Amino acid sequence: MTGPVRCTVTAPLLGAVTGGADRLLEVVRTSIRAGDNGTPTRHGVRAPVDARLVPVAVTGWLCTLVVPVAPVVPAAGGAVVAALAGVVLLGRRYQRRGALGLSAAVACLGAAVLTAVTLLHVSAARSGPVPVLAAEAAVATTELLVRTDPRVRSSPGHRSTYVVLEADVLRLTRRGVTTAVRTPVVVTGPATWSEVEVGQRVRAVTRFAPTDQGERAAAVLAARSAPALIARAGPLDRVASRLRAGLRAAVAGLPANERGLVPALVVGDVSRMPEQLEEDFRTAGLSHLTAVSGTNLTILLAFVLGAARWAGVRSWGLPLIGAGCAVGFVVLARPEPSVLRAAAMGVVGLAGLAVGSRRHGVPAVACAVLVLLMVDPWLGRTYGFALSVLATAGIVVLGPPFSEALARWLPRFAATAVGVPLAAQVACTPVVAVLSASVSAVAVVANMLVAPAVTPATVLGIAATLVSPVSLTGACVPGHLAGYAARWIVEIGTRAARMPGASLTWPSSALGVGVLTLLCVAAVVLAPRLLRRRGVTLALAGSLVAWIVHPVQPPASLGLLTGWPPTGWVVVACDVGQGDALVLRAGPRSAVVVDTGPDPAYVDRCLTSLGVRQVPYVLLTHFHSDHTTGLPGVARGRVVGEVGIRPGAATGDDARRVHDWADSAGVPVAAVAIGEERQVGALSWKVLGPAGRLAEPESRGVDAGSGDSEEGAAENDSSVVILARIQGISVLVTGDVEPTGQRRLLSSGADLHATVLKVPHHGSRYQDPDFLRAVGARIAMISVGADNDYGHPASSTIATLASAGARVVRTDQGGAMAVVKDGTGLGLVARSPPR
Structure with a gap:
């Protein structure tokens, strides 16, 4: 997108949005303040969910999905039309005082804002010389700012490894001409690139290649030389790198599975996770533990705020401590988009569990979605974002009624231990099916069984991380204690994944996912009624256990969906x-x-x-x-x-x-x-x-798939x-x-x-x-x-x-x-x- 086009898009759009921005902020404020803390009314009926911001969040999310792959002019026109429609609907709302009209107006304004923001991000990523060089497969000397930790990968059929990381191109030199830019790219390079650190500025000779439309990165850069260090990382990045390295050193004496799992639990560092353990966790529905998710921050905040409350901290002290804890977690886990998303959803999830109110929780989730998409619209196109939003919404919306139904005949702690993972699993199941073409049958049970060990493993791992700069020997004590807790998680994950009926293959076609979504909706409607009945719940649980131990293949149902x-x-x-x-x-x-x-x-x-x-x-x-x-x-x-x-x-x-x-x-x-x-x-x-x-191989050109x-x-x-x-x-x-x-x-x-x-x-x-x-x-x-x-x-x-x-x-x-x-x-x- 060129500069003049950008101005043409944003000028009338921002002018139209300004007139209704105060109304949008008013709705946000009143939505968050609204509610009765989840308590029943005098008639014993719970207040309805405040879902006024949900259409805004959903509409804005759809815009971030469509705009990056849509032609520029129609997208810009759509933004202007949406903004004008929002202003018109706001005017009619004042004449008729209709709640539906206000919701539609705010949804249109939200769509206009998210479309404009996304267009600006797309323009920034696609403008400049980098996409042009990628289309030409050109070679240039580039100066890069490293944004993510290097990830070591291996090519199928080869012993050689390569490194993948994300970076920003700051300068590029080609044919004696140096150009200053700021463009996100993906970098691949040989093993020498595994030593670079987040925040460093490096120089290398790279070959440019294009990416698919809709990707955040404007190009893929294949490094043709080792990275030359230009500038060290900033102080915060250096502190984070030192702490992460200290945690790895503190657990170095543990067995391979525990040695890889503890850093993954604490800061999402999966560099030492065995491949088989990662696969077992995916099958068992525990993969969220090995990535930076809201779970990590929720556990940390719950522990820190609980300790602060026990120590007598009250009033504004608790939010300040929580905010500082969240900022520290983001710095330690790297301020990448996925971490920011996890932090936001972790705070919302904790607040929802603490308040126990869907009326407060739903607008909080919707606000978090809008803020995250405003900061980084590319998040809307990732499966991780979808899973985080759905899991958090499931916990906030479905967690309380599921837990309350089970609490009719179970102790409160047991009802929560079952109801919360069940709510998250039901909400995420359709997206998981799209990703893996399967539905985990052991996820709820596995998450329930590992829950008692996740908190001590995470908290002890954080303690080891903080102690490691002072004394590595001292850090080994909580590090190894975290390893004992992690061993229980490993045992549950590996044993659950290897059960005969651990997962049910499910078609990832549109029809298959649609049918599964309808089944999940039916489960949401029926679950509170069924879960409050002990006999029915135990019968369903027994059937699930029987399936896991001895599954029965259902080819007929699969055939109805896909003919497979x-x-x-x-x-x-x-x-x-x-x-x-x-x-x-x-x-x-x-x-x-x-x-x-x-x-x-x-x-x-x-x-x-x-x-x-x-x-x-x-x-x-x-x-x-x-x-x-x-x-x-x-x-x-x-x-x-x-x-x-x-x-x-x-x-x-x-x-x-x-x-x-x-x-x-x-x-x-x-x-x-x-x-x-x-x-x-x-x-x-x-x-x-x-x-x-076996003869000697013929002399021929190297085929990248031939063993090189x-x-x-x-x-x-x-x-x-x-x-x-x-x-x-x-x-x-x-x-x-x-x-x-x-x-x-x-x-x-x-x-x-x-x-x-x-x-x-x-x-x-x-x-x-x-x-x-x-x-x-x-x-x-x-x-x-x-x-x-x-x-x-x-x-x-x-x-x-x-x-x-x-x-x-x-x-x-x-x-x-x-x-x-x-x-x-x-x-x-x-x-x-x-x-």
């Missing part, structure tokens, strides 16, 4: 992102899994959606993480009989992780033999490769290749076999003809055309991640397959892909991507 799993499926390429996971049906609830993808959650979700309960055999074609890391997810709630691996020695990290997991799970591991034939139920297969002696080295290409070429048969359908599964291996298979004389081909190496351009034509497949399945960095699948590979008469299907376009067989022959069913 399809009737008669025989082969499914799971949607696991940039990786491979193929499911070959062996029986009604039994299947053989070939490769497991890069994430346990994805393959677990796929198998659960298919109703697979027994996995007699898992074949890992080769040792790259995008084919092996998901192995624990296959075993989640299922019986795994054996793991097959490629022949030959393997000493890499991926191989070690496979053997370590198999040893701990008691699952035997055995290398396959060339020519080996096996059968499981209706499924049989023969091992065809790796054929012959001769070693990586050799591992790909050692992939196990099998020809499977089920119900008269033949399936050639090829792993990531390279062109040299493909040619060796051709020359071996093996029968490669198959109905279905799992295309090698995610459809990489490195294929042998003669091999692809020799297979003669009717269906070619490519397992590939959407918007991957490797250029997979290659257009040349797709063209070769199409010219050979194959129908090419891709998981990045249709989600999980199923080959089905019915009376009319073969068919294909695609499931929309769940992520």
Whole structure:
């Protein structure tokens, strides 16, 4: 957006809004003051909820969702129209004194303000030279202000790691010209970037790349040099870094899970959280504990204010202490948008619980939403913001009636321990389903069980943090005590996640989420009546426990919503992102899994959606993480009989992780033999490769998905290749076999003809055309991640397959892909991507 356009948008808009701003402030003030503290009236009926600000918050939120991806001129016009409509409605309100007219007027004014603010933020992010350089993929020397802690990531199938962080570009130099800017970007770089700290100013040579429309960052910068320090971080950032490092040092002697969990509980530092523990917490509905959420600040404020009240502090002293505590927490956890959002929602949540009044709580939540979106409209486009708002609203609105209903027959503390997490879970369930395509069945129970340990772990962790600058030895005492509390949380999270019915797969389609939302609304209406009846509540709780221990798959209900799993499926390429996971049906609830993808959650979700309960055999074609890391997810709630691996020695990290997991799970591991034939139920297969002696990799250009080295290409070429048969359908599964291996298979004389081909190496351009034509497949399945960095699948590979008469299907376009067989022959069913 250019400068003149910005002026054209804001001048009439701000003028129109000014006339009604005092009315908006009046509504805010009266809404917050209104209410009766939640006490019943003399007739025993609770005062109605004051929801006058809710339409304003919802309308403003919708504007932040739409404006960043909308054309500038229509968005600006919409803002002006909304402002004028608000002024007109305000004038009519004074003539007719209608409450509905006032609500509509304030909603229009709120929408106009949020639209204007969002347009200004979008303009600031998209103006200047950075987006232009990104469109050109240009290289420049940039001066950056680091905004977030560096996060170390690994590429699927590679041992190398890279670092991701957020920063502001302050200056950029290209072709001898230096330009001063202030533009947010995302920076990726090698491991040397892991040492930078928040608040530092660094210089590096970077290549610019564009981002998707609607993203906060104006570009992605790939660092081509190590960061050169220009200026140290400010005093507050240095103090926060020292305190965070002190906490990590104080818990360094704890076991790995506890060592990673305590910093995550206290300040949201997940740098040491084991990946498997993070996955278990997601399944158990405990992932909010490992991020900076309102829970962290709520616990801290409750403890500090309780101690202050016990010490005799009254009147204005308590709010001042609470405000200071909140500011200190924001500094310690980093003043990022997510932390500010968590702080605001934590204060509102604590106030709502303390007052116990929905009449006070609802306008407070609405005000918090409006203020946060005014400060940072980009928050409205994040799932974290949606979950925070819904969880806080659930606690404030649904928590009191749920707890009061349970208090009819439970002690007050027990009623609150059950009612509050139940309220938050019901409110957040539709959004969680969109994110994970599943509904946690253990979340309420797990949150209730960990609640007694969360507070001591957090408070003791904060004590260790504050003591660490003075004495690290002294900080180890509360740090290790926090570890003992964290151990209980770890035990509950891991055991809950591994229950057979821990989560229920739920379609993330619009229809599926819509049905789930209606079910949640019904639960909100019926829950207070049901929860006050002891017998009904205990019966429902018993049914839930029975489901968790021994779930019953509901394919019919899933079929009504999405047609998944399809009737008669025989082969499914799971949607696991940039990786491979193929499911070959062996029986009604039994299947053989070939490769497991890069994430346990994805393959677990796929198998659960298919109703697979027994996995007699898992074949890992080769040792790259995008084919092996998901192995624990296959075993989640299922019986795994054996793991097959490629022949030959393997000493890499991926191989070690496979053997370590198999040893701990008691699952035997055995290398396959060339020519080996096996059968499981209706499924049989023969091992065809790796054929012959592994040759040195061919000299060719580096393919980012090939291992980036001769070693990586050799591992790909050692992939196990099998020809499977089920119900008269033949399936050639090829792993990531390279062109040299493909040619060796051709020359071996093996029968490669198959109905279905799992295309090698995610459809990489490195294929042998003669091999692809020799297979003669009717269906070619490519397992590939959407918007991957490797250029997979290659257009040349797709063209070769199409010219050979194959129908090419891709998981990045249709989600999980199923080959089905019915009376009319073969068919294909695609499931929309769940992520």
